[in-house]
Amino acid sequence: MRGSAEQRKWVLATTAPALLFLLVIAYLPIAYAVSLSFFKKTAFNPTMKWVGLANYQFIFEEPELWNAFWRSVVFTLGAVGLQLVWGLVSALLLNRAFKGLNQVRSLFVLPYLLPSIVVALVFQWLLSQEYGVVNQVLMQTGVVTRPINFFGGLGTAMWAVIGMAGWQYGSFATLLILARLQSINPKLYEAAAVSGAGTLRAFRDVTLPNLRTTLIVIALLRGIWMFNKFDSIWLVTHGGPLKATETLPLYAYRLAFEEFDFGLAAAACTVMFLVLLVGAVIYFKLFDPTKEIEVGR
Amino acid sequence: MFIGRRTFVKGAAVSAAAAVAPQVLVRTARGADKSKVLFVSEESNPKAIAVYDKINADFKKETGIEVTMEYPGFANIAKRVATLIATGTPPEIVWYGAGQAMNLAIENQLADVGDVLKATGGTAENLRMIYKGADRSIPTSQQFTYGWYRKDLYDAKKLAAPKSWDDYLKAAKALNDPPNMYGCIIPSAETGASTLLLETMFMKNDVHWFEWNAGKKEYEVSLDKGNQKKRAVETLDYLNELHKNSPEASTYNWGELMSTYFTEKAASSYYVGSRLLDQTIANNPKIADATVPFELPKKVTDAYYLSIQGFHILEKSNVEGAKKYVTFFVKHPDVISWYHAVPLHIIPASREMLHSGKYQDNPVIQKRMDVLKFLDYIWTKGVPLYYWDGKELNPYIGLYHNENLAGWMLAMRNIKGMKSDAIVDEAAAQVRKKMKRVS
Numbered sequence: 001m002r003g004s005a006e007q008r009k010w011v012l013a014t015t016a017p018a019l020l021f022l023l024v025i026a027y028l029p030i031a032y033a034v035s036l037s038f039f040k041k042t043a044f045n046p047t048m049k050w051v052g053l054a055n056y057q058f059i060f061e062e063p064e065l066w067n068a069f070w071r072s073v074v075f076t077l078g079a080v081g082l083q084l085v086w087g088l089v090s091a092l093l094l095n096r097a098f099k100g101l102n103q104v105r106s107l108f109v110l111p112y113l114l115p116s117i118v119v120a121l122v123f124q125w126l127l128s129q130e131y132g133v134v135n136q137v138l139m140q141t142g143v144v145t146r147p148i149n150f151f152g153g154l155g156t157a158m159w160a161v162i163g164m165a166g167w168q169y170g171s172f173a174t175l176l177i178l179a180r181l182q183s184i185n186p187k188l189y190e191a192a193a194v195s196g197a198g199t200l201r202a203f204r205d206v207t208l209p210n211l212r213t214t215l216i217v218i219a220l221l222r223g224i225w226m227f228n229k230f231d232s233i234w235l236v237t238h239g240g241p242l243k244a245t246e247t248l249p250l251y252a253y254r255l256a257f258e259e260f261d262f263g264l265a266a267a268a269c270t271v272m273f274l275v276l277l278v279g280a281v282i283y284f285k286l287f288d289p290t291k292e293i294e295v296g297r
Numbered sequence: 298m299f300i301g302r303r304t305f306v307k308g309a310a311v312s313a314a315a316a317v318a319p320q321v322l323v324r325t326a327r328g329a330d331k332s333k334v335l336f337v338s339e340e341s342n343p344k345a346i347a348v349y350d351k352i353n354a355d356f357k358k359e360t361g362i363e364v365t366m367e368y369p370g371f372a373n374i375a376k377r378v379a380t381l382i383a384t385g386t387p388p389e390i391v392w393y394g395a396g397q398a399m400n401l402a403i404e405n406q407l408a409d410v411g412d413v414l415k416a417t418g419g420t421a422e423n424l425r426m427i428y429k430g431a432d433r434s435i436p437t438s439q440q441f442t443y444g445w446y447r448k449d450l451y452d453a454k455k456l457a458a459p460k461s462w463d464d465y466l467k468a469a470k471a472l473n474d475p476p477n478m479y480g481c482i483i484p485s486a487e488t489g490a491s492t493l494l495l496e497t498m499f500m501k502n503d504v505h506w507f508e509w510n511a512g513k514k515e516y517e518v519s520l521d522k523g524n525q526k527k528r529a530v531e532t533l534d535y536l537n538e539l540h541k542n543s544p545e546a547s548t549y550n551w552g553e554l555m556s557t558y559f560t561e562k563a564a565s566s567y568y569v570g571s572r573l574l575d576q577t578i579a580n581n582p583k584i585a586d587a588t589v590p591f592e593l594p595k596k597v598t599d600a601y602y603l604s605i606q607g608f609h610i611l612e613k614s615n616v617e618g619a620k621k622y623v624t625f626f627v628k629h630p631d632v633i634s635w636y637h638a639v640p641l642h643i644i645p646a647s648r649e650m651l652h653s654g655k656y657q658d659n660p661v662i663q664k665r666m667d668v669l670k671f672l673d674y675i676w677t678k679g680v681p682l683y684y685w686d687g688k689e690l691n692p693y694i695g696l697y698h699n700e701n702l703a704g705w706m707l708a709m710r711n712i713k714g715m716k717s718d719a720i721v722d723e724a725a726a727q728v729r730k731k732m733k734r735v736s
Contacts, residue, residue, distance in 0.1 A: 042404065043375075043376075043379030043382070043383070044378070044379055044382055044400050044401050044404040044406055045382070045404040045405075045406065046382055046383055046385060058734060129544070129545070130476070130544065130557070130560075130562060146475070146476065147476060149545050152486070152545060153545070154712060154713060238487075238488075240486050240487055240488075240708075241486055241487075241708060241712055242486075242487065242705070242708045242709065242712060242713060243487070257375075257376055258699060258700060258701075259699065259700055260375070260379065260400065260699070
């Protein structure tokens with residue numbers, strides 16, 4: 001009993017700093033943001049006026065919130081899908097033995113290590129309508145007759161942004177999938193071969209089931225990170241053209257720092273937070289992490 | 298060693314107090330400290346910074362007041378000021394556009410500076426910003442939105458500087474040779490560059506977003522009414538025709554307005570002030586001499602979108618110290634070097650200074666007296682947006698201007714292909730909705 005009480009104290013003492021840190025860095029700002037959503041508060045006046053649910057009513061009546069939400073879904077699904085495909089293909093290629101393997105593996109990690117601003121500038125240059133390499137090649141090979149305005153075109157901007165995010169963050173998926181691939185028991189492949197399974201069949205029956213947990217984890221983590229992604233999109237399109245790439249974080253930013261309405265921005269952020277919370281709860285209900293880890297083994 | 302619950306709670310409380318205390322102390326100290334002035338300036342050109350440093354040192358010698366500078370830059374200054382206000386430590390002085398400062402005025406954050414204006418010789422009527430019966434701005438400089446064109450290219454096609462809307466369209470068509478050269482630049486995006494173009498062209502066609510209701514003594518949206526709507530539609534359709542001779546350019550910002558021009562991709566462009574010339578001289582001097590200003594052509598009026606920059610002093614700060622500093626700055630002999638930091642771009646608020654030998658004693662100005670004469674010619678035609686719709690300061694302009702609604706209108710017309718009358722209706726509806734929320 002005494003030991004148990006002392007153990008509790010020990011647990012409290014060792015976890016308290018981390019909890020305090022979390023409280024100050026994460027929970028207090030979240031609580032402040034949620035409380036702010038019930039006030040009218042502009043950027044140029046420190047006073048706050050209680051407005052109840054009026055901020056929520058305003059943004060829910062605005063089609064802009066729903067449009068931004070839908071664009072967030074498109075961006076998240078597109079970027080995560082691309083990252084999974086890119087990660088899977090590159091991990092399968094890197095899971096083979098060849099000369100210079102370590103160097104090639106290092107190169108594949110590089111995009112993930114680059115700051116977003118560097119990636120944004122590179123893509124702006126590559127895809128520029130006026131001086132971009134991609135347009136130059138497309139024009140020279142006769143694929144197009146006029147340069148394409150990738151980041152500025154209504155029909156192309158979202159795909160260009162998705163492509164950029166897919167390239168940059170695909171390496172994360174590569175790393176995780178490669179690590180999992182290397183832990184699959186080779187005897188499983190031998191057994192599949194003995195049963196007459198070819199490469200594709202072995203991939204379907206051995207590789208994919210073993211990757212299931214990893215793919216789900218990547219989809220969840222990258223899904224959350226992409227849904228919240230601000231910098232990559234902001235740096236290349238500022239949410240344009242005509243809000244074609246304005247996702248929920250950019251919408252909230254616009255409300256706060258262009259319309260200077262912190263109350264509305266806080267309401268938009270709270271909505272975003274709730275969406276992610278619901279997504280996370282559904283995930284944990286559908287895919288119990290403990291079981292998934294068991295299955296993954 | 299174990300930490301008891303009580304010890305832990307005590308420790309946490311002390312930590313929290315330690316975290317909060319500096320904030321409280323800063324807030325208390327700032328209001329009381331008459332020996333310090335925090336000055337946030339939009340102008341961050343190295344030459345301008347050198348002048349600030351010199352004047353600030355002289356000011357400290359004379360008064361003992363220390364001036365601390367912050368240069369958040371054009372894009373971030375409003376956010377920086379908002380942060381300082383929100384944390385209870387408003388800066389004493391903000392130097393930026395009076396249009397942006399109006400947001401502070403209507404939130405009752407700006408001090409009455411009528412006494413400073415009087416002490417420094419006053420200012421032109423069209424540069425004053427009066428709110429609740431008091432001056433809220435000490436104008437130092439101004440910029441007009443006007444065009445720049447390649448005289449060599451125009452001459453080669455025997456074209457003169459455009460004087461009318463038809464001239465401008467004709468010249469743009471004649472010089473358009475995409476993708477090597479475009480006749481003009483009509484940025485069509487939700488950016489400040491697009492917004493100022495349409496707002497200026499609206500002025501040229503006498504389009505007003507608001508009208509003054511004398512009975513109610515307040516402004517009401519008029520953009521979608523009668524002649525206003527007719528002229529707004531006409532302006533959008535005209536810019537749509539021009540846009541056919543422009544890069545599609547739906548991500549255009551201020552930088553691109555200049556770079557597209559000085560990389561010889563466009564025969565004409567426009568800017569707020571002469572920074573475009575400054576950048577052309579720096580990046581492509583061979584076309585600098587052929588870079589000539591022109592009035593964005595009139596349809597109904599000669600009015601110019603006028604940006605006014607000046608000092609703004611915040612209430613709840615060291616107001617007396619700030620007033621002393623601004624008076625000292627404006628009267629300081631080195632202030633002329635500050636105007637020369639970007640010659641012909643930072644235009645003095647005083648016409649007398651523009652005409653003075655001291656101001657004109659600069660190699661760039663001497664070389665480009667044509668630009669100075671042009672500025673002198675359009676001097677009285679500038680109108681700040683908040684006085685465009687009437688004699689009373691219009692507090693609602695932020696509802697469309699801050700959000701680049703005019704840029705949105707251009708983009709909807711030129712990029713999305715929406716009909717102009719539907720765009721005008723939608724824009725007016727958006728402003729009305731926001732007015733309702735503000736009220």
